[in-house]
Amino acid sequence: MSQHLRNRLGSIRQLRVFLSVYELGSVTLASQALNLTQPTVSIQLRQLTELIGMPLYHVVGKKLIFTQAADTLAKYANELLDTIDRLEIELADLSEIKAGTLKVAVVTSAKYFIPHLLGSFCRTYPRVDILLKVDNRGNILARYHQGLDDIYLFSHLEPQMEPYSIQFLPNRLYPVAPKDHPLAHQSHIEPEDLLKYPWLSREPGSGTRHAIDAHFKKLNLQFKPNLVIESNEAIKHCVIAGMGLTILSEYALEDQPGGDLVKLSIAGFPILTSWHIVQAPLKHQTPLSEAFIQHATEGTALGSIISTPN
Structure with missing residues (x-):
């Protein structure tokens, strides 16, 4: 591969398509994510493969198996795009206008309040683009260790x-039962x-399970537990169906279907935990990431998502 790769790279767009x-x-x-046609994506990949001079993936069945060259390219492509994003943000910051792209990754339990937080942030900084990743704790941890995002939200810290x-x-984590x-109607319950x-x-491995x-x-x-489920929504419906009791975050319970779940009055509950903003080391x-942290910790932003326990 030529040492003048920087002079041969067609466009940053090729790297963004490859990373997606x-x-x-x-x-x-x-x-679908890039709002491009499949032939367009395939052409970008083929051109990048020809530029690199070695295969980036093999097709096995219907699955893409990425090569070591692809792993290396992804690492440096992320670094390059991060540098471009920082340049945009810091240039905008010089004119006191926060702008650019902020990458936020959160575990699934945060999905109940993260839209409110990001919504108020974007209203304050309308020139900001948000790339939001919501996934289970294991996958978000992997992104954290790779440094793929600017901000992470976890309830349980490593x-x-x-x-x-x-x-x-x-x-706050509450024990709940079907109505x-x-x-459901006992006022004093021992653990x-x-x-x-x-x-x-x-x-x-989930933050909720660790706290429990x-x-x-x-x-x-x-x-x-008699049944382990990776989805709060599925757990709530299983509890409503009479399959057992559970313990869930107050934010998950705000979105309960039909008011069919009851918080139990038990000594020593609710379990008191906290959400944390974690920066990528x-x-x-x-x-821009500093502006998000300041916004998230301000009383006005918190007021839109903090609930008063019943």
């Missing part, structure tokens, strides 16, 4: 995250009583 295919693992999904984190939002459950019934829970396991350990009780922090 690389992250989504599909030409079809990338074309030890190495603490120097880069800011606590900004309370996150016709025997415990031991909960273990007489089946339980549904998020998967091990730690809380029951403090109570000297063993928490063993591998990325240079821009004025």
Whole structure:
């Protein structure tokens, strides 16, 4: 490959198209995300492959298997595009106008309030574009370790995250039952009583599950869910169907279907946790990411998403 690759690269667009295919693992999904036709995406990939001088992927069945060259290209393409984004942001900041693209990645439980937070931020900075990634904790952790985003939202921090984190939002976890459950109308319930019934829970590794396991350990009780589900929405519907009890964030409960779930009055509950904003340690922090953190921690922004517990 020529050492003058910078002089041969057709456009930044080729790299953006490649990264979309690389992250989504599909030409079809990338074309949909970029609002381009599949032939256009395929042409961009072919031109980039010819430019690099070695294959970027192989097709096995209907699946794309990326080569080591693609892994290396993705790493440096992300760095290059991040540099361009920082240039745009810092030039805009010189004129005291926050603009550019902010990459935000959040775990799925944050989906109940992140639209309100991003909405108020975009109203304050209308020239800002947001790239939002919502996924399970494992995938968001992987993005954090690769430094793919500017800002992350976690309820449970890994030890190495603490120097880069800011606590900004309370996150109370409530035990809940269907409205016709025997415990639903009792005013005083001991934690031991909960273990007489089946339980549904998020998967091990999720922030909610970590908080639940730690809380029951403090109570000297063993928490063993009968059914593990990776979706809060599916858990809520299973509880309504009478399949068991669960513990969910207050934000997930605000969006409950039909008011069919009841918070249980149990000694030692709710479980008190917090949401944290985490900055990517591998990325240079821009004025735009700092503006987001300031906005998120202000009282006006918090007021639109903080709920008053019943």
